[in-house]
Amino acid sequence: MTVVVWIVEGTWPACVDAARVHAADESEIVLVHVGDEELPAVAHGAFAGLLGRGHPEQDPGTRVEQLAAESAEQLLQKAADRLGRPCSRIARTGHIEREVVAAAEDADLLIVARDGDRSRLGPKSLGPHSRFVIDHAPCPVLLVWPESTPALSSIPAPPPHPPHHPPHHR
Template identity: 75%
Template sequence: MAVVVWIVEGTWTACVDAARAHVPDGSEIVLLHVSGHEEPGVAHGAFAGLLGRGSPTQDPGSLIERLAAESAHRLLEEAAERLGRPCTRVERSGRIEREVVAAAEDADLLVLARDGDRSRLGPRSLGPHSRFVVDHAPCPLLLVWPEAAPDLSGIPAPPPHHP
């Protein structure tokens, strides 16, 4: 079984714990982290626009890219340690939701966590990236709550019956 576990700051422990609990021993597990290109791009653009042709060594976009790569590497190391079994670590960058879907192309299972409003049940418990992944994943999903799920009292009443 080939399993991709999407590692995101703030929710990764729930995904790793779900993989430990639900993925059979001997499965091929890929821990995936995707860095978006938006923040470094904004910094590169601001530097170029505000400061013209300044020294490329002072471009804050480069610093943001380096810090993001270091953070991703540390996060994947912690995730692998928590998983406690053989795995592959993959770092990708680009449009987050599309990179996750592409990484799951040959997977038998994708593990991800809710990342939106986690105070109540419903579609808003998924952020934009995870909503895209849920809608476009090419494989089955294991969607987990990063903490205890809210109780069922937040479910809206059914619509009134129309005769």
């Protein structure tokens, strides 16, 4: 069994803990972090637009890419340490939600944390990236709360319905 664990800053401990609880000892665990390709591209573009292309060694986009890669490796190392058992680590860059779905292509389980409004139960507890991943995952998904689960009383009240009128008989 292959279990893919999506590692995201802020929510990764809950995903790792879920893997520790739900993945059998013989399971292969793959920790996946995806960096957003847009931030370095913005830095590259801003540099080229403002200062021209005469000094590529001064392009801040390159440094942003390096920092992102270092941050991903550190986060994956923390996750592996918390997991406390052998695992694979993959750092990817691209469209976050599509890269996560691609990483789960041959998985038997994908572990994802809620990344939206976590103060109450409901669909808004999923941000756009996790919603896409859940909707398009090629395998079962274990969806976890990064903190304690909100109370059932956090579910919004149902919308009002018009009064029911019995059908007219003639």
